[in-house]
Amino acid sequence: MDETPLGRIMAGIYIHIPFCYSRCSYCGFFSTTELSQRSIYVDAVLKEYQLRTDYLPKGEPVRTLYIGGGTPSQLTSSDLARLLRALPVAEAEEVTMEANPSDMTEAKLRAWQQMGVNRLSIGVQSFDDGMLAFLNRRHGSKQAKKVIRLAQDLGYTNISIDLMYSLPYQTMKRWEADIETALSFGVQHISTYCLSYEQGTPLWRLREKGVIRETDEDLANEMYACLCQRLKEAGYEHYEVSNFALPGYESKHNSSYWDGTPYLGLGAGAHSFDGKSRQWNAENLHKYLRDIMNGKVPFRRERLTATQQYNEHVMLGLRTCQGIAATDELVRKAQPYLSTGKLRIADGRIIASMEGINILNTIITDLMRE
Numbered sequence: 001m002d003e004t005p006l007g008r009i010m011a012g013i014y015i016h017i018p019f020c021y022s023r024c025s026y027c028g029f030f031s032t033t034e035l036s037q038r039s040i041y042v043d044a045v046l047k048e049y050q051l052r053t054d055y056l057p058k059g060e061p062v063r064t065l066y067i068g069g070g071t072p073s074q075l076t077s078s079d080l081a082r083l084l085r086a087l088p089v090a091e092a093e094e095v096t097m098e099a100n101p102s103d104m105t106e107a108k109l110r111a112w113q114q115m116g117v118n119r120l121s122i123g124v125q126s127f128d129d130g131m132l133a134f135l136n137r138r139h140g141s142k143q144a145k146k147v148i149r150l151a152q153d154l155g156y157t158n159i160s161i162d163l164m165y166s167l168p169y170q171t172m173k174r175w176e177a178d179i180e181t182a183l184s185f186g187v188q189h190i191s192t193y194c195l196s197y198e199q200g201t202p203l204w205r206l207r208e209k210g211v212i213r214e215t216d217e218d219l220a221n222e223m224y225a226c227l228c229q230r231l232k233e234a235g236y237e238h239y240e241v242s243n244f245a246l247p248g249y250e251s252k253h254n255s256s257y258w259d260g261t262p263y264l265g266l267g268a269g270a271h272s273f274d275g276k277s278r279q280w281n282a283e284n285l286h287k288y289l290r291d292i293m294n295g296k297v298p299f300r301r302e303r304l305t306a307t308q309q310y311n312e313h314v315m316l317g318l319r320t321c322q323g324i325a326a327t328d329e330l331v332r333k334a335q336p337y338l339s340t341g342k343l344r345i346a347d348g349r350i351i352a353s354m355e356g357i358n359i360l361n362t363i364i365t366d367l368m369r370e
């Protein structure tokens, strides 16, 4: 594989599409319902790309493109086509679009396919209509199932679905039913999210008022264990704490985040990494549009010290099934966890076991440098 001037493989491009038709009750991500700005926003993203072409090594092919949000499926097909035509992604190995089931029609799925989209990440979250309504998702389970089937019938061969657990009112039985429904489709990839209560969200307010209770930790751990077990039995590789893939279908784009490969992030709120520093664009639609149109990218940057780079490597590496190289320093610090089976060493690498994953944040903190 080619390497960048930094000596690393260039991951690719991430584009943030911050528009959502409505807001989900748990959502703490940067997004906006100002849909009237979508086309202008695409103009701005293209201009940002022009302003930042030097971020990508010259002549280097882009391996992956990931369009996330927000809700990228809120883009019109013509705006998406403009984006894809202008970016150097014709040879990309993986072009992912996040899709909200409510937006997806046969015509849109066909159009995306023709434009080169070869991986779908469908925001299913749950196949339980009660849960979906509680989360204020726009779609119902019938619609999600229909979109998955339609995409499969149209020849999409790399489909990921998102599932959420540890939701209020979600029993083990309801969670198991979600897992079984997901497995019945034989999709290539499943990403899971344990619900977190983000300050200021409707869900957070309900918890503050005592209307809902957070799922207790034992049940959340049990749900996670059940997920890992069932997906393993079904042939999925648990390649990252929250991600499972049939062999060969690990997300190339996200895998590069976890192994510290550089990438360029375009759009309001998008993050970039060049191997030595992280930078993030302003999470403000109007500031982003105004600044970009004035030829300036509104971003902040943090240069990572050697210690920060090391700690990131530990933090991201331990989340993956490949773990991190078992250096003397790490083996010494990891001793309490190695002796209790929360970490293990295989092929010279330290890897977290299931028990270790349940307390991963504590382990990571103990293995970091000060």
Ligand code: SF4
Residues within 6 Å of the ligand: 019, 020, 022, 023, 024, 027, 028, 029, 030, 031, 069, 070, 071, 100
């Ligand atoms: S669709 Fe995604 S980004 Fe938009 S409100 Fe819902 S969770 Fe947030």
